[in-house]
Amino acid sequence: MTxxxxxxxxxxWRDQFRRWLDxxxxxxxxxxxxxxxxxxxxxxxxxxxxxxxxxxLDGITYHDRFQQPWWAWYPNAPEGLYVALLWxxxxxxxxxxxxxxxxxxxxxxxxxxxxxxxxxxTHFHHNRAFLVILLAxxxxxxxxxxxxxxxxxxxxxxxxxxxxxxxxxxxxxxxxYFASGFSKLIDPDWVGGRVLHDxxxxxxxxVRDAIGDTLADPVLEVxxxxxxxxxxxxxxxxxxLFIAFGLWFRRTRLVAVWVAVAxxxxxxxxxxxxxxxxxGIGALALWAVPSTRDRTLVTPSRWVGWLDWMxxxxxxxxxGASWCMVDRDGTVLEGREARQFVRTxxxxxxLFSRFWRYR
Amino acid sequence: MATTADAVAESTAPQSGAHRPLWRRRGAxxxxxxxxxxxxxxxxxxxxxxxxxFAFQPFNESSTxxxxxxxxxxxxxxxxxxNGRWEGYDWNELIDWGPLRSPxxxxxxxxxxxxVVDFLDHALxxxxxxxxxxxxxxxxxxxxTYYRNARGPxxxxxxxHDREVGDP
Numbered sequence: 001m002t003x004x005x006x007x008x009x010x011x012x013w014r015d016q017f018r019r020w021l022d023x024x025x026x027x028x029x030x031x032x033x034x035x036x037x038x039x040x041x042x043x044x045x046x047x048x049x050x051x052x053x054x055x056x057l058d059g060i061t062y063h064d065r066f067q068q069p070w071w072a073w074y075p076n077a078p079e080g081l082y083v084a085l086l087w088x089x090x091x092x093x094x095x096x097x098x099x100x101x102x103x104x105x106x107x108x109x110x111x112x113x114x115x116x117x118x119x120x121x122t123h124f125h126h127n128r129a130f131l132v133i134l135l136a137x138x139x140x141x142x143x144x145x146x147x148x149x150x151x152x153x154x155x156x157x158x159x160x161x162x163x164x165x166x167x168x169x170x171x172x173x174x175x176x177y178f179a180s181g182f183s184k185l186i187d188p189d190w191v192g193g194r195v196l197h198d199x200x201x202x203x204x205x206x207v208r209d210a211i212g213d214t215l216a217d218p219v220l221e222v223x224x225x226x227x228x229x230x231x232x233x234x235x236x237x238x239x240x241l242f243i244a245f246g247l248w249f250r251r252t253r254l255v256a257v258w259v260a261v262a263x264x265x266x267x268x269x270x271x272x273x274x275x276x277x278x279x280g281i282g283a284l285a286l287w288a289v290p291s292t293r294d295r296t297l298v299t300p301s302r303w304v305g306w307l308d309w310m311x312x313x314x315x316x317x318x319x320g321a322s323w324c325m326v327d328r329d330g331t332v333l334e335g336r337e338a339r340q341f342v343r344t345x346x347x348x349x350x351l352f353s354r355f356w357r358y359r
Numbered sequence: 360m361a362t363t364a365d366a367v368a369e370s371t372a373p374q375s376g377a378h379r380p381l382w383r384r385r386g387a388x389x390x391x392x393x394x395x396x397x398x399x400x401x402x403x404x405x406x407x408x409x410x411x412x413f414a415f416q417p418f419n420e421s422s423t424x425x426x427x428x429x430x431x432x433x434x435x436x437x438x439x440x441x442n443g444r445w446e447g448y449d450w451n452e453l454i455d456w457g458p459l460r461s462p463x464x465x466x467x468x469x470x471x472x473x474x475v476v477d478f479l480d481h482a483l484x485x486x487x488x489x490x491x492x493x494x495x496x497x498x499x500x501x502x503x504t505y506y507r508n509a510r511g512p513x514x515x516x517x518x519x520h521d522r523e524v525g526d527p
Contacts, residue, residue: 025387065455068481121410122456122478126417168391172398179402179415187419189508198421198509202467271418 024167028160029290032311034169035099035146035159036347038106038138040282041131042097044275045109048131049089052116056083067120074118085112099148103139110135127276130176134279137169147309159311163290173283174244177260181240184233191237193229200224239263247287254344257284261351285310285347296326297342304342312345409473422468424475424505430496433524437500446493453489454482472505476515479503483519497524 055061061079077085089112095105114132117123142161144150151159184190200223207223208216222228239259246256261281268277292311297304300321308315313325323338333341343353398413405414428440428450442463443450451460458469459482468475483499490496500518505511 021388025384025391060455066453066459066482066485068478068485121412124410124412126415129413129415162387164387164391168394171395175398175402176415179405180417183405183411183414183416183419190419194508195418195421199418202421202423273417 025162025164027163029163030146030159030292030311031141031143031161031163031166031290032146032159032292032309033285033288033290034138034141034143034163034166035102035148036285036309037134037169037282038096038099038102038143039147040285041106041109041134041138041279042093042095044131044279044282045093045096045113045135046090047278048113048128048275049086049093049116053083053086053090056086062119062123066122068122070118070121076119077115085115088112089116099144099150102144102148102150103142106135106139106143110139125274126176127274127279130172131275131279133172134169134283137165137172140165140168146311159292166286166290169283169286170247173280173286174247176280177240177244181237181244184237185241191234193226193231193233196233196236197224197226197229200229247284253287254350257287258351260284288312294328295345297338298324299338299342304346307346307348309347310345313342409477410470411474420468420471420508422472422475422505422507423465424462424468424472424503425465426462426479426504427502428463429500429502430493431498431500431518432495433497440499446495448490448493450486453486468505472507476503476505476517480517483517487519487522494524497521 052061061082063076063079063082089109092105092108092112095101096109110132113128113135117128117132141163145156145161146159187195189195204216204220204224207220211219240263242252243256243260243263246252246259261284264277264280267273288310293314295313296316297313298316298318298321300317300319300323302317304313305315305317323335323342325333325338325341327333327341340353343349401413402415405411405416408414411419428443430438430440430445432438438445440450443461450462454460458466458475459478460466462479479501483501486499487496498519498521500516503515503517505513505515507513
């Protein structure tokens with residue numbers, strides 16, 4: 001009997017997994033999340049290439065400084081070609097942002113950034129590795145179907161395409177948070193606060209320079225206290241692990257997104273991590289459910305349409321009407337409730353909304 | 360009768376993956392599986408690799424280091440290199456990379472002390488290969504004193520490969 005129940009459960013589980021795989025690999029869905037990320041990645045590629053270009057303008061390339069090749073066989077571009085490649089990367093980034101030849105532009109930006117990263121191990125930073133991964137995933141996706149000049153020039157019937165690259169990028173993004181959090185969790189120096197405390201003590205002068213002595217005194221009294229890091233370090237580890245897992249589940253996703261935004265802003269303010277914070281926040285767009293216009297909204301105000309970048313709502317603007325929203329499951333919200341729900345689904349507004357009421 | 364608009368709409372319509380050739384469908388699955396396995400392998404490798412490339416372990420240490428550099432001449436004489444300058448060469452100009460800048464002062468070990476020592480080791484080799492005007496030095500030796508997460512000091516000695524000395 002037990003064996004029969006177990007076998008039936010296994011079969012059910014296998015069927016569910018197969019259905020999920022078919023959905024991921026064969027069913028077209030909205031690629032708007034990838035389109036939003038493409039727009040974010042464009043300026044980040046330029047930001048990332050900027051120091052290499054600034055050096056090139058001064059006549060300095062990687063040939064002129066210490067370099068540590070990854071592989072002996074990897075082709076070294078002559079100086080002129082290398083500089084030309086950097087400019088091609090910039091041009092591709094501009095085209096990515098405006099969505100002109102979106103996929104080719106994203107692929108080209110990926111090729112340039114990846115080539116540059118693998119020229120020398122000294123070019124490696126975790127944020128650059130994440131940038132390369134995101135560019136690759138977005139290039140694999142038909143990302144020009146939404147929010148692009150391509151879509152304006154040749155409007156597609158809808159914004160759907162195969163979304164397995166988006167699932168792959170979700171895995172990569174979660175892996176980044178997990179790998180970072182888990183490595184710290186199993187390191188007693190990290191989770192016990194020693195690493196962060198030591199850094200805080202060492203860099204206290206920078207805090208003093210940034211905010212002045214009057215403010216710095218009380219701030220430093222707290223952040224250089226050993227006990228503070230007994231709390232902060234485990235909290236930082238828990239935050240990363242929560243984001244890594246919380247993004248996967250619908251009930252925790254919105255909270256995880258909110259926490260992730262706060263986390264990225266926090267590390268950017270304290271540690272300046274090049275493009276990581278921006279691309280990390282941009283990659284959160286990948287977690288939007290890949291279906292669009294599946295909630296109906298009647299609203300008197302036009303601003304919802306302007307801010308609904310993820311196309312969460314099928315909007316009818318009716319001057320003088322009261323707010324009314326019908327959710328995917330048929331739930332009807334009206335008036336203030338509808339307005340508050342809408343705010344939780346708009347990228348520019350959700351941070352200031354009561355998101356916990358509408359998970 | 361099909362119009363141009365129909366043709367454009369058809370060409371841009373989303374295609375279900377089920378209509379794609381079998382090799383493309385299987386290829387996508389194998390590719391995705393390979394990426395997942397490779398990423399997990401890289402994350403695991405980060406616990407072995409000093410540089411933890413693609414293992415995403417940022418801010419892993421608060422370690423610091425400082426380095427004393429000497430030139431060892433053909434006759435075995437050891438000549439200190441104060442502030443990284445000798446015979447018209449300058450460490451900071453030659454190496455020109457933030458994490459290894461001015462290592463004679465105490466510096467934060469970017470990406471961990473093991474990664475920095477490995478880079479310093481390669482930097483000495485690189486210097487040996489890229490200072491043709493220095494016709495005296497047989498090899499460079501660096502004594503690295505470091506504190507791993509504020510514990511220490513620990514000392515390790517690294518050196519460049521030998522090179523021919525004589526005419527440039």
